[in-house]
Amino acid sequence: MNFPSKLIEEAVQELSKFPGVGKKSALRMVLYLLKKDTETADKLGHSIIRLRNEITYCTRCYNVSDAAVCNICSNPKRDNQVICVVEDLKDVMAIENTNQFFGTYHVLGGLINPIYGIGPDQLQLESLIERIQKEGTKEIIMALSATMEGDTTIFYLSKKLKDLDVQLSTISKGIAIGDELEYADEITLGRSILSRVPYRNQVQSGSND
Amino acid sequence: MHLRRLKLQNFKNHTFVEFDLCQQVNCLTGLNGIGKTNVLDAIYYLSFTKSFFNSQDQYALQHGASWFTIDAELESAAGSNTLKLIYQTGQKKQLLIDQNEVERFADYIGTVPLIMILPGDIQLIHETAEARRKLIDSVIASCNKKYLANLMAYNKYLDQRNKLLRDFANGITYDESLLSIYNQRLHEYGQLVFEVRKQVLEAIQSNFHSHYKDISGAKELAQLVYVSDLHEMDMQTWLAQQSFTDRQAQRTTKGIHKDDFLFLLDDFAIKKYGSQGQQKSFVIALKLALYDYLQAQKGVQPLLLLDDIFEKLDAQRLRLLIQRISQQAFGQIFITDTHQQRVADAFASLPHVQVKYFEIAAFKPTLDR
Numbered sequence: 346m347n348f349p350s351k352l353i354e355e356a357v358q359e360l361s362k363f364p365g366v367g368k369k370s371a372l373r374m375v376l377y378l379l380k381k382d383t384e385t386a387d388k389l390g391h392s393i394i395r396l397r398n399e400i401t402y403c404t405r406c407y408n409v410s411d412a413a414v415c416n417i418c419s420n421p422k423r424d425n426q427v428i429c430v431v432e433d434l435k436d437v438m439a440i441e442n443t444n445q446f447f448g449t450y451h452v453l454g455g456l457i458n459p460i461y462g463i464g465p466d467q468l469q470l471e472s473l474i475e476r477i478q479k480e481g482t483k484e485i486i487m488a489l490s491a492t493m494e495g496d497t498t499i500f501y502l503s504k505k506l507k508d509l510d511v512q513l514s515t516i517s518k519g520i521a522i523g524d525e526l527e528y529a530d531e532i533t534l535g536r537s538i539l540s541r542v543p544y545r546n547q548v549q550s551g552s553n554d
Numbered sequence: 555m556h557l558r559r560l561k562l563q564n565f566k567n568h569t570f571v572e573f574d575l576c577q578q579v580n581c582l583t584g585l586n587g588i589g590k591t592n593v594l595d596a597i598y599y600l601s602f603t604k605s606f607f608n609s610q611d612q613y614a615l616q617h618g619a620s621w622f623t624i625d626a627e628l629e630s631a632a633g634s635n636t637l638k639l640i641y642q643t644g645q646k647k648q649l650l651i652d653q654n655e656v657e658r659f660a661d662y663i664g665t666v667p668l669i670m671i672l673p674g675d676i677q678l679i680h681e682t683a684e685a686r687r688k689l690i691d692s693v694i695a696s697c698n699k700k701y702l703a704n705l706m707a708y709n710k711y712l713d714q715r716n717k718l719l720r721d722f723a724n725g726i727t728y729d730e731s732l733l734s735i736y737n738q739r740l741h742e743y744g745q746l747v748f749e750v751r752k753q754v755l756e757a758i759q760s761n762f763h764s765h766y767k768d769i770s771g772a773k774e775l776a777q778l779v780y781v782s783d784l785h786e787m788d789m790q791t792w793l794a795q796q797s798f799t800d801r802q803a804q805r806t807t808k809g810i811h812k813d814d815f816l817f818l819l820d821d822f823a824i825k826k827y828g829s830q831g832q833q834k835s836f837v838i839a840l841k842l843a844l845y846d847y848l849q850a851q852k853g854v855q856p857l858l859l860l861d862d863i864f865e866k867l868d869a870q871r872l873r874l875l876i877q878r879i880s881q882q883a884f885g886q887i888f889i890t891d892t893h894q895q896r897v898a899d900a901f902a903s904l905p906h907v908q909v910k911y912f913e914i915a916a917f918k919p920t921l922d923r
Contacts, residue, residue: 457732458714459714459715459717459718459721460713460714460717462721464718464721464726464729464732465729465732466726466727493707493710493711493714497714497732497735497736497739500735500738500739501731501732501735504731504734504735505731531699532703
């Protein structure tokens, strides 16, 4: 792509580094900013600079936080005895949106994947173990992706936790609500039959109860 | 199961070519370099969604073209379906069944089961174990989806473990428990793959003997032997025992990824002691035995592709092979040869076999675009 201006070229270069953003989308963003008044660009620029410089992580759960301890950890209504282990911030937000979980979180910051150069040391695993020992946690809920890397991470943690008096559970894997059985893939269907649960009469779409 | 119509566009040297196929023997004739084998490769594409010869799709494009398509009509017990494979430069390859896109190729493999016999097969004897594993795996995967999934999982865990071993060597702290997780998973998946390979080898053995005897007309005992570390002890035990060696080597030194299939003739390696003729008969018999296995598993007759087979076998072996394949046990067959008359002669004594001939026209130079 040829640009009439070095400034535009530079901005496009930087913006196209975002995941899912190509050169064309980046150019569209640049042109949009040029059309708007300078204040729009100033605001955007400042928010990005502040975002990177001022962001902190909760010292307890390693979730993104504005203070030393995050909102969830400092909320007295949350159950401190239950920790939900997730990969990143996106997962915390997803689980919070369900309104079904009232414990606290622990954000690992990734999953074990040696090929991508991610070993247990790069993740918040050691801090989780220390936290469990310190806080006397009762239950750990592993809410990780149902992938090989997720599985490896759960397996690893289960080995590390086997001598501690803490219950380890994983979120259930199976048929999504509203899905028809015939369209489920074989592995999921097979797994959900193996890990079937006793029937309890409950409203299926129960996120507002 | 058979293909009724086949149409290639911009596929290798064929700008446009269409075939109205018969249910039994289809014979493609023409001079060398006219593109007979390319037609077989197109059929292979419909079965495995990739070329037999090159795993990169762009090599199947005609020079100067930016797309190719392969169209076919498939007749099976389920009725008639159209298959369409589309490749465009820079885009994801698409496969459509009756206009519906197949989302995962792994789910599709096995829909058009196929065995191809070609002159280069003899290399199977001389190549590394990987080539032999690939052949056996591709046949099993065509009729056993779980096998393919297990094998893929094994390979992924293997990659992770090997990377970890390299990391340990490069100064990352040795982590016994992480390694043991990969050991455990490799054990589970490896054992499953091992059991299936063992069963399949046992299942094809007797048909293999009889095919070899028929084609070679000889009395030697041809044998396929499955060689695997796991015969001795299970994967878990190996990994535990090899822990030190693996760390030294920075890779996993034992396991099903090292499996091999030995080709023996009267207990001697055919690689060293077999004559050219014996070697040819051996690989053809192996492929026919795999054909039988596939047929038994799928309950349909796979397609049989015979490339340039007349060049490579002597008259007597050829007669025996033709007799064999013209029995009802085989379904739709594709044969390529330079001389139509030679094929016609071979089938002359078998009037009940329907043979359709396609003369592939002279090479048309493509226009520069």
